[in-house]
Amino acid sequence: MQDMKIGVFCGGMSVDLSQVKADKKQYDLDIEVRNGGVNVIIPENFKLNVTDRCRMGGICDDTRHPEGDGMVVLTVYADVCGGALHFENPISDSEAIEPDDERLTACPCAPLA
Numbered sequence: 048m049q050d051m052k053i054g055v056f057c058g059g060m061s062v063d064l065s066q067v068k069a070d071k072k073q074y075d076l077d078i079e080v081r082n083g084g085v086n087v088i089i090p091e092n093f094k095l096n097v098t099d100r101c102r103m104g105g106i107c108d109d110t111r112h113p114e115g116d117g118m119v120v121l122t123v124y125a126d127v128c129g130g131a132l133h134f135e136n137p138i139s140d141s142e143a144i145e146p147d148d149e150r151l152t153a154c155p156c157a158p159l160a
Contacts, residue, residue, distance in 0.1 A: 048064070051077070052078075054080075062087045065136075076121060076124070080128070082128070084133070087134050088136065089136060092113070093119050094119070095123065097122075098122070104129055107133045109135045110135060
């Protein structure tokens with residue numbers, strides 16, 4: 048893996064870093080979002096450190112926060128205007144939802160049968 052810069056304008060993007068091989072203990076990720084959204088999936092052994100400037104939008108950290116040795120620090124410099132930035136870990140097998148799961152029908156956005 049290497050340091051990265053991502054930009055989104057009037058669109059959406061998903062960045063899956065869950066399979067990266069880290070060869071150092073700290074990486075920088077520079078993200079600029081304008082009227083769009085970015086979803087970033089980071090490995091379990093990454094610790095997120097976000098420095099942001101957010102106007103008319105939002106940043107959500109839904110990652111697990113494990114402690115201990117071997118953690119890789121991902122420092123994110125985020126500039127969000129009229130958009131959203133979301134961080135999460137990969138879904139484990141125990142968290143996966145089957146297509147017939149009743150939780151899907153409870154969602155107001157779920158398609159009608």
